[in-house]
Amino acid sequence: MEKSVHRPTAWHVTHWSADPFSLGAYSALLPGGTRQHRSDLGQVLHERLVIAGEACDTRAPAMTHGAWNDGQRAAKAAMAAGARKVIVIGAGCAGLAAAQRLRGQGIDCIVLEARGRTGGRTHTVELGSVKADEGAAWLQHFAENPLAAIAQRQGLPCIETDFSRPLAAASDGVLPDVEGAWAAFIERVDRQLPLSEAISGYMATLDPAGVRATQFAIDANLVLEACLPVTQLSVSALDEEGVGHGDRMLPGGYSELVDVLAQNLDIRLNTPVTHIDWSRAGVRVNDETCDFCICTVPVGVLKTLHFTPELPETQQRALAHLGMGKLEKVILQFDERWWPSSSSGYLRWYDVPASWGEWLDLTDAVGKPTVAGLIAADAIARQFSGRTDEQIAMAACEALEAWAAAIGPTP
Numbered sequence: 001m002e003k004s005v006h007r008p009t010a011w012h013v014t015h016w017s018a019d020p021f022s023l024g025a026y027s028a029l030l031p032g033g034t035r036q037h038r039s040d041l042g043q044v045l046h047e048r049l050v051i052a053g054e055a056c057d058t059r060a061p062a063m064t065h066g067a068w069n070d071g072q073r074a075a076k077a078a079m080a081a082g083a084r085k086v087i088v089i090g091a092g093c094a095g096l097a098a099a100q101r102l103r104g105q106g107i108d109c110i111v112l113e114a115r116g117r118t119g120g121r122t123h124t125v126e127l128g129s130v131k132a133d134e135g136a137a138w139l140q141h142f143a144e145n146p147l148a149a150i151a152q153r154q155g156l157p158c159i160e161t162d163f164s165r166p167l168a169a170a171s172d173g174v175l176p177d178v179e180g181a182w183a184a185f186i187e188r189v190d191r192q193l194p195l196s197e198a199i200s201g202y203m204a205t206l207d208p209a210g211v212r213a214t215q216f217a218i219d220a221n222l223v224l225e226a227c228l229p230v231t232q233l234s235v236s237a238l239d240e241e242g243v244g245h246g247d248r249m250l251p252g253g254y255s256e257l258v259d260v261l262a263q264n265l266d267i268r269l270n271t272p273v274t275h276i277d278w279s280r281a282g283v284r285v286n287d288e289t290c291d292f293c294i295c296t297v298p299v300g301v302l303k304t305l306h307f308t309p310e311l312p313e314t315q316q317r318a319l320a321h322l323g324m325g326k327l328e329k330v331i332l333q334f335d336e337r338w339w340p341s342s343s344s345g346y347l348r349w350y351d352v353p354a355s356w357g358e359w360l361d362l363t364d365a366v367g368k369p370t371v372a373g374l375i376a377a378d379a380i381a382r383q384f385s386g387r388t389d390e391q392i393a394m395a396a397c398e399a400l401e402a403w404a405a406a407i408g409p410t411p
């Protein structure tokens, strides 16, 4: 099956969708879902339980700083309830934010974390001498990002990337004006309809060239962002915040930042929570008791936890409208940079059907020829099913080669 000419010297393939403590990459609005469902999920319950994390943040959902801000919100709720002992479930950005805020106020707080490490959906892996992120890689909306401020205070290098100028190519011919097609679609699509109906109605008004450009735009700007097929997304997903506002990446890896966020906290690793009994004052979480519990597990995992009593109807309805988007990454390292380099470091591949649509050239940032490719939604099954990690990495390498061939000699 191996057809690629350039063999990577090292590679890493992620499996967030199968990871029992994430069950996907990040939250997305399912059909009928709105921002209101995100805030409903995060309502404080009986002054003793609150759900928090990226899924509950309406301003930066699905992002690390959204998780951080929501963890802070949850900590404030615990303080407002007069809590003296708090259990935080999960040591990702939200859980660490909550625990740091509470610690700063002198409130007794323990963090129960299922994994043997902190950071949740941020995690840096090492390929030889190079560090690369298998989860979040960018600090988005850098200017107003509280995690960016912490990274800067710690002197962690942050490198600007420009998502507006990708080096892009299409597998089936000349590249159309994808961004123009997206702008027209966003302006004219009928937001009163369910998303897939709205898309087919809009496509019916276009000629074949318009349909092709719009399909590329939807693959790149919606499916690769929200990480679910359009049939499983709300029309409101079109209006959620995403990448592209002064984003910067951490060449030393997110884990360096997470280590700072986790400093001086009482974190119990390898402690998966299965049951939360909030039926009375004195919430029980596994065998521990507290007077306020902050639960920051991803929404996919939240749906599997056992609550006594069950979560109220409002939260159940909210959960029914939130799902986990699927996004995976491959990191490939080579002895030499054989692909065309782009000044933005950002590469796009409009494959038919979609495959590894987005690539970040990490070479300049990490000092060794390295790229990270992203794949989302149902393209994952097409590329992953029945393959070993090595086969997945080689297939991704073929996609990068096809992109490079379509680009031609370095512009």
Ligand SMILES: Cc1cc2nc3c(=O)[nH]c(=O)nc-3n(C[C@H](O)[C@H](O)[C@H](O)COP(=O)(O)OP(=O)(O)OC[C@H]3O[C@@H](n4cnc5c(N)ncnc54)[C@H](O)[C@@H]3O)c2cc1C
Pocket (backbone or CB within 6 Å): 016, 020, 021, 022, 024, 025, 026, 052, 053, 054, 055, 061, 062, 063, 064, 065, 067, 089, 090, 091, 092, 093, 094, 095, 112, 113, 114, 115, 118, 119, 120, 121, 122, 134, 135, 136, 137, 138, 139, 140, 271, 272, 273, 274, 296, 297, 298, 301, 327, 328, 329
């Ligand atoms: C491939 C990928 C790329 C991404 N790229 C970006 C990006 O570039 N920029 C960005 O801002 N965001 C990005 N994100 C999203 C970002 O990583 C998340 O939004 C953010 O990390 C979520 O933080 P959180 O604290 O809400 O959840 P998590 O980080 O998931 O933390 C929840 C914690 O709960 C733990 N847990 C789960 N189940 C249990 C249990 N039963 N008992 C105890 N603990 C449990 C988990 O192990 C985890 O540590 C990306 C995510 C992925 C997967």
